[in-house]
Ligand code: MIC
C-alpha cells in the first residue's frame with residue numbers, strides 16, 4: 001500500500017470546494033456545503049416533509065427535490081396508502097417531483113433520471129451515495145437535515161479524509177461489481193471509517209459502466225463512509241446519452257498528482273466471487289469456501305443490484321434451466337425503466353420460464369417488507385444488508401452475493417461459484433438507449449390540498465437540555481448495534497408517521513421490554529441513558545432511531561463509538577452523543593444502574609462530561625461528539641427548536 005503525495009486535488013475536494021459555503025476546506029474541519037439536489041423515500045419522507053412543513057416555507061428552495069415511494073408498497077392496512085397520499089399532495093404543494101409507487105427504487109431511479117456529475121445530493125436514505133457512480137457528491141442524512149437542505153440551509157459535514165481505491169485490470173467473466181465492493185468491505189470493514197470518502201481511481205475505472213460503479217458506491221455505505229466517488233468520463237457520457245440526458249455531462253476527475261490519505265489497490269482481474277456472511281456485510285468469504293451449502297431462498301434486486309445489466313446477466317445464466325425445487329427465486333427489477341427494458345428484450349420471459357417470481361420494482365424484500373425466509377433457512381440476496389433479523393426471520397442466515405452467484409445457485413440449489421456456468425455473457429453490452437418514460441413522475445402544480453390520514457402525526461417536541469440529567473441505564477447493548485436493532489423496519493414500517501405507535505417497537509429484537517421500561521422512567525420525570533459498544537447506530541439513516549428513543553425519554557447515548565449519520569440524528573433530536581474516554585468504563589456500567597450528569601450546560605461548552613454512576617459509586621469521563629452547531633441544537637433540545645429561517 002502506498003500513499004500518493006502531490007499538490008493536486010482529489011475529485012472529492014474539487015466538488016466540495018465548488019459548493020463550500022462556510023468553513024476551511026481542510027481535513028477534519030467542520031464545513032458547510034450547498035446542496036443542489038435532495039431525495040427522500042416514503043419511509044423517511046413523511047417525517048422529513050412534516051419537518052419541512054414546520055419550517056413554514058411555501059416551497060422548496062434547492063435546485064431539485066424528488067420524493068420517491070419505494071419502501072412501503074405492500075400496503076397491509078390503510079397506513080401506507082395514506083402516507084403516499086400525504087407525500088403526493090405535500091410534494092405538489094411544495095414544489096417537489098413525486099415518483100409514484102411502481103416507478104422504482106429511489107437510488108436506481110435517481111441515477112437513471114436526475115443524478116449528474118459535479119452536483120451535490122443529500123438524501124434521507126443511507127444509500128444515497130449510489131449517485132457517486134456518476135460523480136455526484138451524494139450523502140445520506142436524517143430526514144431533518146434533508147428538510148433543511150430543501151429549505152436552502154447548507155449541510156454541515158466534516159471535511160473528510162480521502163482514500164484512493166486504485167483499480168487496475170478488468171473483471172473476468174462471472175466476477176462482478178458486487179465482488180469489488182465486497183473486497184473493499186473485506187479490507188475496510190463496517191466500522192472505523194467515519195468522515196472518510198472512497199475515491200475510485202486508476203486505469204481499471206474505465207472498464208466499469210455507470211451502473212457497475214453505482215453498485216460499488218452504493219455499498220460504500222456499509223463501510224460507514226460519507227460517500228464514494230467515481231470520476232465522470234466517457235462511460236458517464238455514454239450512460240447519460242443513453243438516458244437522453246447528455247446535456248448534463250461534464251468531465252470530472254482527480255488531478256493526476258492528487259494526494260490521498262491512503263491507497264488501496266485492487267487488481268480487478270484477480271478478483272473472485274465473494275459473499276458477505278451472516279450477520280454483517282463486512283463478514284466476507286469467497287463463494288468457493290461456501291460452495292455446496294444448501295440454499296432455500298434467492299432474491300435478486302435492491303438498490304445495489306437491480307439494474308438492467310444485472311438482470312440480463314442473471315437471466316442469461318438461468319436461460320434454459322429451472323430453479324431448483326427446494327429454492328424460491330424472486331426478482332425485483334430496480335425501476336420501471338429496467339422492467340420495461342427486460343420486457344422488451346425477452347429477459348423477463350427467460351426469468352419467468354426459469355421459475356422466478358417477479359416482484360414489484362421496490363425495496364420489498366431488502367427492508368424485510370415481504371419474502372421473509374423460513375426458519376433456520378439460508379437466503380442468498382443481491383442486496384446490501386444482512387443485519388440480524390432484518391429479513392423478518394431472526395433464525396435465517398443471509399448471504400449477500402452478486403446476481404451471477406445468485407443465478408448460478410438458483411439452478412443448483414446450493415451455493416455455487418458462477419464461474420462453473422457455461423453461459424456466454426460476452427455479448428451483453430450496455431444499451432445505447434434506455435426506454436425513457438417519465439410518466440410516473442408527477443410534477444408540482446401547487447394546487448393540491450395536503451391530505452393527512454389518521455396515522456400521520458406531528459414531529460414530537462422535546463424540551464431544552466436541563467442542567468441535571470438524573471436517570472437510569474435503561475439498556476446496555478454490545479458492538480455494531482444497527483439502526484435495524486434500534487428501530488425495526490419490515491412489518492413495523494407502516495408506523496413511520498406515527499411516533500407514539502412506532503416507539504412501542506424500539507429495540508424489539510434486542511429487548512422488547514425497553515419501551516415500557518424507558519417510558520416508566522420518563523413518566524417519573526427521569527432521563528434515560530443507552531449504554532452501547534463500538535459503532536452504535538450503523539446502517540440506515542432512519543432518524544426514527546433517534547426520534548423514538550427521544551419520545552421515550554432517552555437523554556444520552558454513552559457509547560464506545562457512534563456512526564456519523566446516527567450521531568447527527570441524535571443531535572438533531574436533542575440526545576447527547578457521548579463517547580467513553582476509556583473503553584473499560586463501558587464494561588463497568590450495568591443495565592439498570594442509576595446515573596447522573598451534572599452541570600450539563602457547562603460540560604456541553606467544554607465538550608467533556610462526567611457521568612456519575614451512583615449505583616457503582618464511580619465517575620466516568622465522556623467526550624461529547626458534536627460540532628459547535630450541534631451543541632446549539634443539543635442545548636435547545638433539538639434542531640427544530642433552534643432553527644430560525
Ligand atoms: C435501509 O436500507 O435500511 C433503509 C430502509 O433504506 C434506510 C432508510 C430507512 O430506514 O427508511 C436507509 O438505508 O437509510
Ligand code: SF4
Pocket residue numbers: 071105125127302303304362363366367383384
Ligand atoms: Fe431500499 Fe434496501 Fe436500498 Fe434501503 S438498501 S434503499 S431498503 S433497496
